[in-house]
Amino acid sequence: MMRQYELVEKVLTYDPQADETLLNKAYIYGYKKHGSQKRASGDPYFSHPIEVAAILADLKLDSTVVATGLLHDTIEDTDATREEIDKLFGEEIGSLVEGLTKISKLKLTTRETAQSENLRKLFFAISKDIRVLLVKLADRLHNMRTIMFVKPEKRIRIAQETMDIYAPLAGRMGIHFFREELEDICFTILNFEARETIIRRLKEMHEDEGDLLHDIADILNRKLKEFGINARVYGREKRPYSIFRKMERQSISLEKISDIYAFRIITKNEDDCYRALGLVHMEWPMVPERFKDFISIPKSNDYRSIHTTIIGPTRKRIELQIRTEEMQEVNEFGIASHALYKENVYINSPSEGTMPGDNVLNKKLGSVPLSEKSNAFEWLRHIVDGLEDGDSPEEFLEHTKLELFADQAFCFTPKGRLIALPKYATPIDFAYAVHTDIGNTCVGCKINGIVSPLRSKLNNGDEVEIITSKGSKPQPIWENFVVTGKAKLAIRRVNREERRKQYSHLGLEMLNRIFKKLKIEYTEHKLVAALPTLAFKSVEEVYVALARNKLKLRDVTIAIVPRLAESTDIDAFNSQTHFELGASSKTTPMPIRGASKAHGALRFSKKHPPIAGERIVGI
Structure with a gap:
């Protein structure tokens, strides 16, 4: 285990102005907090934070980042709190350490959901301060170097996660010696022969x-x-x-x-x-x-x-x-490499126009921060877009994996802007890479001046012009042939919102019909008053639940008009209303996709999917 003075001297060799007091204080604090904790190898637990700090020092990072390496597990694995870290080491280090803390206290349904949530949290933290990623990769690298002490089942799971996410992430960030070592260790575990x-x-x-x-x-x-x-x-x-x-x-x-x-x-x-x-x-x-x-x-x-x-x-x-x-x-x-101590390099110093707390890793290029010039930072911002759009953890994990493993093709807009895309990308992927609104309203394209299908495969050097139409929406079938995570999620999101609107409209129509049969005036104010009884947060949620048959029409009607609980009429009307919604008649249109106001609100059975041209016999 590296001694305190050895770590400090290691940092001083490349940064004579390093904060020795901070490094010594972080070392002593981490040592005391981890106390008698042991790793699977039997070594003192604090040997791990020390090795993480040493890896960060190998990258010639500043004393703030090295100190974060010493403290990175204190909130998660000891009784240390964010408030205590802030008080002793400052809010900057407190924010970094908290960003590295897993979501371990939440009750998550599956291991994959837990993995997805922790990845989302990590990217949220990275979007605020890129140094979180450097510490996380150093943490994972040392854990993989010592993984032989972990039980075989867990070893395989961690190796697969590392191969799927952390190794390609290190590659995407350009830290190739990290990526190569992680891949080599994982390859040994996953396919030794x-x-x-x-x-x-x-x-x-x-x-x-x-x-x-x-x-x-x-x-x-x-x-x-x-x-x-x-x-x-x-x-x-x-x-x-x-x-x-x-x-x-x-x-x-x-x-x-x-x-x-x-x-x-x-x-x-x-x-x-x-x-x-x-x-x-x-x-x-x-x-x-x-x-x-x-x-x-x-x-x-x-x-x-x-x-x-x-x-x-x-x-x-x-x-x-x-x-x-x-x-x-x-x-x-x-x-x-952008954080190495050289002339005109600074870390976590807000540039002109940045707000306090907008911690970015900067290297002066004239007066422009490196974060505005760097393709790697641009890629990270692109990934974080998936977070800000509020997608599910599993969708974010899928989106991130797609982006991590993609080889690249380089295409251009008519004005000469370079757009980097995965190999086999389509003009729709190109449109979403330019801007989400361009993708959502895309109706056609020209490749090298020639009108081409939207599902064409783009090649290096292609000039792509996207034709848009206001009010157009992405087609669900697009999701089958686009290749970027951003495009897939955007298409899925728009169609999910559209489907939700259709469900909502159908649910409202169901309520209107039964209240009309009961000769009672229906208003949304009455449903709002019944929300606590139904345990729903909004009127729209009730409509959607009704349309998807997750909520009984009878229960909603009684929640709105409690006296109907004693009435026999409601059961008759309820049954009749369900029948009429599915009835085939000239006066009551069937809610079939493309044939009624409830367009798209019905889902086909996965177990027995219909064949095109078959006669519809029931809903």
Whole structure:
């Protein structure tokens, strides 16, 4: 377990101005609060917060974030309170620690619901302060490093959650060494045999081929030097999980994967990146369709690099990544790289126009905060949109997973605005990416100036023009072919609201009819007075419950007019009214989809779904 002075010295090595008093105070407080608590390994529990703080120090984060790492479990796992943390360490750290506290005190129905709720809470906290995410990822990384002490069933569950959410989240935020280590640990747990097989085959290949990495790096270095390009080259073998994914994706064996080696050419400036690219393509043939320029069009996590694949010196396919030193730092550390202590860097200092409490991670780019320039922050804001729209926890989890795993295509608006979309996205996805209102009112599109179907698949470089019509609404069938979480949720939300309106109208009509039969005037004021008796909060909820048969019409009628409880007329009218709503007659239209005011308010049976063209025999 790292000692107190060792942690402080670690921080001081990269930040001589670090708040030593804060770090010492947080260390002592956490040590006392966790006391005799033990981890599954038998180690003192406080060893975990210390390791989390050390990981944050490896990222060269400030003393506030490192102190948060020391305190991150105090509210959740000890008798510490938010008020106490605020008083001792300030509201800033109190807010960070509370943002990292799970929703453990709520009685949630299923484990998936609990996972969804905790993910929602995490993203709410991240939307207020990005540093919450850095601490959370460090927390998960250390927990995964020590997961062998956890029971097998729980180990598999945690590994699957990490593979589904936290590893891709680290990748989306550009912290690739976090992502790779998390994936490797999870792969060991979830598919141990596959990982061992890949490692064994790679070892056999090394014995057959010798030290190819060193040989090829030497050749590349020599060529760059001959052309006067100041750069360094290093190679690495792709990780077992990366190889496994390629085998699965392409349905091929390891022997048929030709590009298991990747080399990076790190230059001093951007011009040299393109000079190095020209040299490589002059010397060795490139593989068509394997060239990507992420310098001119960065990825959504701010990743910048040139990618190309060549038939290299040994006649093997070699993947090359060409980038500058600065790009390398951002590509490895992602959003954490923007928090490194350098000249003109500040953390959690409100910029002009921000309100107190709007804690954002900023790096000065002229006078503009990095949070306004960063694609990674833009992606986070996009994810948080799903929270602000009030979707269910399960829908938010689905939305987030869709966004985490998507490969990208880059398209443009007619005015030249770049829109990053998942691979196989449609113009409808594009419309929702521009703005939710554009998606909701979309009726057509032009791709590269040509009128095209809305379900077309977009390709890199497409210019997309969306045609809208005021008052139009998304079609339910769109949900079947859009690919972004944002589009799916928006379509679902609008159609759910529309369906609720239809249910509400049908419920009102049911009440109007029975009261007309009873020759009693019905007003909503009477129903409002009966809400406490029915245990409903609003009139609309009652109407919807009636239409969905979740509430008996007789019970509502008696709640409004209690004296009818003794009447026999109400039962007769109640039965007759239900019959007439479903009756097929010229005077009473059947509430069938597309044929009455209750359009869409009926649901087809899932067990025995109707076939198009079948005669309707009952409702």
